[in-house]
Amino acid sequence: SPLDPSRGYRIQFDVTGSHRAVISDVDILHANVLVKGLYTLADNHRFLSRFQFGGVATNRFSDVPPSLRFFAGGDQTVRGYGYETLSPRNSEDVAIGGRYLMVGSVEYQYEFTENWRVAAFVDEGNAMDDLSDPLATSVGLGIRWISPVGPLRLDVAKGLDPEFGGEWRIHFSMGPEL
Structure with missing residues (x-):
C-alpha cells in the first residue's frame, strides 16, 4: 500500500549551494542525506x-542564511524536545542553527487490532557546529491509526538530557512513514 507500506526503504540526497561568482556574497555547499527503512x-x-x-x-558560516542551517528537535527529528530547539545558540540563548545535523531513530510498532498500532521508540540527534558535540536522546510511546488518508501518529516522548531542555512532550504527525 502506498499509504501504509509493510516494507521498504527510502534514500534521499539533497545538495544545494551558491557561489560568489553567481549573485551571492558567500560560497555554500549544503548537503543532506536521509535513509529510512521499514520491515x-x-x-x-x-x-x-x-x-x-x-x-x-x-x-563564511556567519553569512549562511538560517534556511540553510540545521536544526533538530520535534516530531520529525528528535521527539521529546521542542521543534528546532536542538541547535547551537547565540549569546541571547536563541537557537541559530548548526553546521551539521546527525539524527537517528529506531521504532517498534505492534498492530493490536486492524488499523491500530502501538509504538515504542528511541531517538537521538542534534544540530551542531562540531561533530564531536553530544547528541540528545529521547524515548517514548505512541499510538498509530491507519486512516483512509494515511497514518496518523500521536506520541508521548521524554527527552533524557536536561542540558538540552528535554522534558515530556506530545507530538502529532501524519503521512506515510517512508
Whole structure:
C-alpha cells in the first residue's frame, strides 16, 4: 500500500549551494542525506529505522542564511524536545542553527487490532557546529491509526538530557512513514 507500506526503504540526497561568482556574497555547499527503512514481521510487528546526516561547507558560516542551517528537535527529528530547539545558540540563548545535523531513530510498532498500532521508540540527534558535540536522546510511546488518508501518529516522548531542555512532550504527525 502506498499509504501504509509493510516494507521498504527510502534514500534521499539533497545538495544545494551558491557561489560568489553567481549573485551571492558567500560560497555554500549544503548537503543532506536521509535513509529510512521499514520491515514487517508476522503481519503485525513493524520495525522502522531512520538516519539523517547533513553538513554545510562554506567560506563564511556567519553569512549562511538560517534556511540553510540545521536544526533538530520535534516530531520529525528528535521527539521529546521542542521543534528546532536542538541547535547551537547565540549569546541571547536563541537557537541559530548548526553546521551539521546527525539524527537517528529506531521504532517498534505492534498492530493490536486492524488499523491500530502501538509504538515504542528511541531517538537521538542534534544540530551542531562540531561533530564531536553530544547528541540528545529521547524515548517514548505512541499510538498509530491507519486512516483512509494515511497514518496518523500521536506520541508521548521524554527527552533524557536536561542540558538540552528535554522534558515530556506530545507530538502529532501524519503521512506515510517512508
